[in-house]
Amino acid sequence: MSLHVFLYGAGVSTTLTPVRSPAPAHPAPSHRTRALALPEARWALASTAAFLLALALDLAGLPWWAYGPLYALAYATGGWEPALVGLRALRERTLDVDLLMIVAALGAAAIGQVLDGALLIVIFATSGALEALATARTADSVRGLLDLAPALATRVTENGEETVPTSELAVGDVLLIRPGERIGADGRVLDGASEADQATITGEPLPVAKGPGDEVFAGTLNGTGALRVRVERDPADSVIARIVTLVEEASRTKAPTQLFIEKIEQRYAVGIVIATLAVFGVPMLFGADLTEALLPAMTFMIVASPCAVVLATMPPLLSAIANAGRHGVLVKSAVAMERLGEVDAVALDKTGTLTEGAPEISAVRPLPGSGLTPDALLALAAAAEHPSEHPLGRAVVRAAKERGLRIAEARDFVAVPGRGVTAVVEGRVIEVGRADLDFPDAGAGRSEAATVVLVTGDGAPLGTLALTDRLRPHAPAATAALTALTGTAPVLLTGDNARAAARVAEATGLVDVRADLLPEGKVDAVRELQDAGRKVLFVGDGVNDAPALAAAHSGIAMGRAGADLALETADAVVVRDELATVPAVVRLSRAARRLVLQNLVIAGTFITGLVLWDLLGHLPLPLGVAGHEGSTVLVGLNGLRLLRASAWRPGQVPLQGTRG
Numbered sequence: 001m002s003l004h005v006f007l008y009g010a011g012v013s014t015t016l017t018p019v020r021s022p023a024p025a026h027p028a029p030s031h032r033t034r035a036l037a038l039p040e041a042r043w044a045l046a047s048t049a050a051f052l053l054a055l056a057l058d059l060a061g062l063p064w065w066a067y068g069p070l071y072a073l074a075y076a077t078g079g080w081e082p083a084l085v086g087l088r089a090l091r092e093r094t095l096d097v098d099l100l101m102i103v104a105a106l107g108a109a110a111i112g113q114v115l116d117g118a119l120l121i122v123i124f125a126t127s128g129a130l131e132a133l134a135t136a137r138t139a140d141s142v143r144g145l146l147d148l149a150p151a152l153a154t155r156v157t158e159n160g161e162e163t164v165p166t167s168e169l170a171v172g173d174v175l176l177i178r179p180g181e182r183i184g185a186d187g188r189v190l191d192g193a194s195e196a197d198q199a200t201i202t203g204e205p206l207p208v209a210k211g212p213g214d215e216v217f218a219g220t221l222n223g224t225g226a227l228r229v230r231v232e233r234d235p236a237d238s239v240i241a242r243i244v245t246l247v248e249e250a251s252r253t254k255a256p257t258q259l260f261i262e263k264i265e266q267r268y269a270v271g272i273v274i275a276t277l278a279v280f281g282v283p284m285l286f287g288a289d290l291t292e293a294l295l296p297a298m299t300f301m302i303v304a305s306p307c308a309v310v311l312a313t314m315p316p317l318l319s320a321i322a323n324a325g326r327h328g329v330l331v332k333s334a335v336a337m338e339r340l341g342e343v344d345a346v347a348l349d350k351t352g353t354l355t356e357g358a359p360e361i362s363a364v365r366p367l368p369g370s371g372l373t374p375d376a377l378l379a380l381a382a383a384a385e386h387p388s389e390h391p392l393g394r395a396v397v398r399a400a401k402e403r404g405l406r407i408a409e410a411r412d413f414v415a416v417p418g419r420g421v422t423a424v425v426e427g428r429v430i431e432v433g434r435a436d437l438d439f440p441d442a443g444a445g446r447s448e449a450a451t452v453v454l455v456t457g458d459g460a461p462l463g464t465l466a467l468t469d470r471l472r473p474h475a476p477a478a479t480a481a482l483t484a485l486t487g488t489a490p491v492l493l494t495g496d497n498a499r500a501a502a503r504v505a506e507a508t509g510l511v512d513v514r515a516d517l518l519p520e521g522k523v524d525a526v527r528e529l530q531d532a533g534r535k536v537l538f539v540g541d542g543v544n545d546a547p548a549l550a551a552a553h554s555g556i557a558m559g560r561a562g563a564d565l566a567l568e569t570a571d572a573v574v575v576r577d578e579l580a581t582v583p584a585v586v587r588l589s590r591a592a593r594r595l596v597l598q599n600l601v602i603a604g605t606f607i608t609g610l611v612l613w614d615l616l617g618h619l620p621l622p623l624g625v626a627g628h629e630g631s632t633v634l635v636g637l638n639g640l641r642l643l644r645a646s647a648w649r650p651g652q653v654p655l656q657g658t659r660g
Helices: 003-007 031-036 039-059 064-091 097-110 114-147 239-252 256-285 290-303 314-326 334-340 350-354 374-385 391-402 442-446 475-486 498-508 519-531 543-551 564-569 581-616 621-643
Strands: 152-157 160-165 174-177 187-192 194-197 208-210 227-231 329-331 345-348 360-366 410-416 420-425 428-434 451-457 460-468 491-493 536-540 554-558 572-574
Touching: 039 064, 039 114, 064 097, 064 114, 097 114, 097 256, 097 290, 114 621, 174 187, 256 290, 290 581, 290 621, 314 329, 314 334, 314 581, 314 621, 329 334, 329 581, 334 554, 334 581, 345 350, 345 475, 345 519, 350 391, 350 491, 350 498, 350 536, 360 374, 360 391, 374 391, 374 410, 374 420, 374 428, 374 451, 374 460, 391 451, 391 460, 475 498, 475 581, 491 498, 491 519, 519 536, 519 543, 536 543, 536 581, 543 554, 572 581, 581 621
Parallel strands: 345 491, 345 536, 536 554, 554 572
Antiparallel strands: 152 160, 152 174, 174 227, 187 227, 194 208, 329 572, 360 460, 410 420, 420 428, 428 451, 451 460
16 A cells, blocks of 8 residues: 555655755644645545545435546546556566556446445545655654754854855864854864753753863754864764764665565565456356456455555664664664664673773883883874774873873874784884783783783883773663673673773673684674574674674664774664663664564454455455555554654663563
């Protein structure tokens, strides 16, 4: 029933406007206005009006010429679009089930059942309009993101202030954000103090205080203070732009269940045609008249059509994607959303996932004989780490800047995930990387449960740096929720030392801890779990996590501080640094899978019941149409239940041992 409208028209991608379009100046339209704006709704309304007027004139006893053209108008306005779609599909040698509805209506009219055929068309068109309206609700939940990005921004230059389109902003530009304005680009606060409402981007319910050094996002709303912000991302690469891009891509995909249904749909449709001919032909062979044989055949064609089955899968998954997006989790495809609900084991990275990913230098220890002071050692390490994206590297650079140290320029920078970085600094090859367990000074840091990195110059050890990281506030609750969802405690996989990993594991209730892992070690651990028959969800954030994200059954990247490679590899991205959203999105995916199953049961029950009624008894055509279209609308609306805010349940821990 209006399958292409629902499955492909639900495709947000075909109707969304560019990210940089200005927000509408008028208030959002009411539900009634939005409904009338849909072509399907207008045609359904015209068809219904013509049918009701024709029926009134018919019942009043007027001659055929008075109401016959109105019946014809009801057929034309309600049936022209699905008929055209069906004929185009037929020309491409595919059978669209909508065409079967039109054929059935015309067949009824051909044997004098004009009223029944017109009623079929009206119910058919009304059902399509309801589905289109439901689909528009899904699209609106995503389209609202596009209205967040302002069209203009105030750029500060040497000559003063100028108003420019946000599309023309470049990295390094300085913006003035006045109170109450939306921020025009992702960047970092240079000066000023205010608060920003980031709920639409990160899902945080309360405004977040912003001051010098804090990150801000395009599309978020500035509070009562004025800010000067340096642009750090091109507008096309902002978080809001990436959100829209990811959701657009997700709307174009189809889950495996949907692909399977579409694969058998054509054969099923052909089977319906053959069965309809049999239902019509067999009674004719035994002497039935045309009307007596054709009406049950037309009714059979209608009630056996798999419209509700085809709509069983995508509405729940697309609704789940839209709901997750509103809460700061971007699921990249319907395939990814379906797979998230299948996981029964979880593997977690430590740094940037269970911890905040903002480690701090706790000790700087030059080696005797290196000739370096602590500040000199830190400055060399910071110079080598300056181009690095890794949280440990950023911590080293930040510590050097806080001490006011000069950071020399580095050349020939090379980063090896899981091992460290190498760069030429002031003529020396400086390496900053993992300190081996047997390195003499490593034990001091490890006894403090700190991460220890070794700094070498031209191959000779110069000293060590000890770094500590804070646990995320909601990490224990999140790991408990994941344990309850899967029935097994998550596995901790980290490249950090065993003592630091054990400290985090103890705080989060984890038992299976695997430390000192290189990227390939994380992949091996994931594959070991999968070889044991588990479907593994891996959660990480760094470049060294990308291979494990790719190897796992499903992968979720912590997005705000996550490396680009991890974000590209993962199936879903957590925009905000909130680990509690991971069990929430798994729970949402499982709810979507349950709704898909419910829809298939509902559709199958209706089709089976109506077909048996038609074959073994006498199912009136209008009642068959009402049952068929009613089941289609019911399935579609049932799938949209996941758009409700209550469907998102972060922080809720189900009973121990339950599986969703």
